[in-house]
Amino acid sequence: MATTSMTMAKALNEGLRRAMEDNPKVVLMGEDIGKLGGVFRITDGLQKDFGQDRVVDTPLAESAIVGTAVGLAIRGYRPVCEMQFDGFVFPAFDQIVSQVAKLRKRSDGVYDMAMVIRLPFQGGIGAIEHHSESPEAYFAHTPGLRVVSCSTPNDAYWMIQQAIESNDPIIFCEPKSRYWEKGEVDLEGPSHGLCDAVVRREGSDVTVVGYGSSVKTMLRAAEAAQGEGLSLEVIDLRGVSPVDYPTIVASVEKTGRLITVQEAPRSASVSSEIVAEVTQRCFYSMRAPGLRVAGYHVPYPPARIEEDYRPSVDRILDAVDQVMEYEQ
């Protein structure tokens, strides 16, 4: 297997490049994505190689980035929109939920809303307000959209290409705190489908499910738990909507315990939905209620105290202790 080591940022860049080479209808749109290469440099060098018509430095208006992408999609293009930061997606929220999500249905399948909205999300980079949010639940709640998140460079490389190939609109959540971490990328072919959940570490005592930046935290927690004689099975969700329940259910049937991990506030969240659904499907296999390790019900805090807000190894291990206690 020929693999190459690269950062997630580079993997996304290479994935976008390959998608653009494969299909001339792929057009990138966003703020500062051309000459600058994006504030995170995800599109670095692409405008130079593909020109200003395919890598469009747009005026600064998020609703217009998505709203014009809708028109391009109707015309048969496959736009890839960059929202510069999670907290800036809300001006585009109307276009996303009112048009992007509904137009295939309203046109009886005539329109392909084949577009990707890239969203650097989650915190952990010490940024100021509006730069560290996790808005995925809003989109997961909206019929017509799919929501995915990558956690490794290999997934970043393949999932961005799969998202662009999809004829459904994809909200593509990129854990910005992992952009600069390196990993092996297999350039031969993707290992999984776009929305498939993947077992990152096998275990027998507790199933721990999360996505994006939380995956690495979960793996570190599993490592620490092993020292205490506990075996955690870590599942990288990848597909946030729809969720790949068969993979999670198979794991919980085995472990009897479920913990979900996310940075977004806990209430009415992706985690809430997973716990409810898995409880319904695995009720007689469960030895403890599903627990959610999540952000608190507060606006994302100032970065000096963000690590007290984000799910940590310790908070995951506390939850592990709690679900294990139900055994007695």
Add this chain to the structure above:
Amino acid sequence: MIDEELVQLLTPEGERVDHPDYNSTLSGEQILSMYRDMVIVRRLCNESTSLQRQGQLALWAPVEGQEGAQIGAGRALAPMDFTFPSYREHGIAWCRGVPPAELLKLFRAVSNGGWDPLKYRHHLPTIVLGNQVLNAVGYAMGIQRDGADEAVLTFFGDGASSQGDVLESFVWASSFNAPVVFFCQNNQFGISTPSSTQSKVPLFRRARGFGFPGVRVDGNDMLACYEVTRAALDNARAGGGPTMIEAYTYRMGAHTTSDDPTRYRVDAEVEVWKHRDPIERIKALLVREYRTKPAVFDAVAAEADEFALRLRADVLAMGRPDPLSMFDDVYADEHPLIEEGRREMAALGLGGSH
């Protein structure tokens, strides 16, 4: 209403007037044909209002009074142009060839769309104010990338002119020199809110600030609406960029059948606008200039009546959709929640039309 910046080629009395920039190029035959369009669209509108009052439509958005603006603009389109309407562009749908019964599917609440937008090159109605204007600009950017000899015509009203999406559309169209024409029907009211609340300057003047021309046209003058729109579309196709057209008109009826305009406007104003009726002035021109005989007008009226009967029959024949159809076309690819919902509903025995 008459101001020197208003483009008018035909007075309310049906007399031609000269304009330095625009000349009417329509033949008598074309004018008669467009007269017929206006009469049929008005008949469609009135029949639809009746259907709503009889409980056969969930809602109707009357277009009466705006037929001149819409048939003028609609007949100025080239076949390959693409249109992005709001929800009152029944005259544009007619010009694009959308079957009238399909136009009414939305209002009968049997569909959230109604027709094949790619077949008729007419986008589906957009009810969230202004969304379609950005979509139109994006489509125009696609035309540019394809190097196609096409343009986009998009519609909104004086109310929607306050929406961020419309103003962002102006920025984008200007920055990218997109082949799009913004057709704003200023019908004086956004439900009850007067256009003076939306803008302290005449709407067409906003365009200048965004870097492209704005034109105010007498929206009840079909000849002027045709020429102004045709010139703007030609200019867009030739690479000249966007134009904003403000068609100054009046909504003779209610905002929708749920509205009561007597609460916010006075009869005297409505009376003034009755004398500016777009259909009557074309009829006056046809009589005056082309000696069109009463029998011709009678034939058009009879055709409109027959049209209304067919429309009514088509609407009444539209049954309740199969509830299971709500799961179709939500996604392109398989989706577990769609499959689950479909199974759940089928198990309840709710499938099938009734």
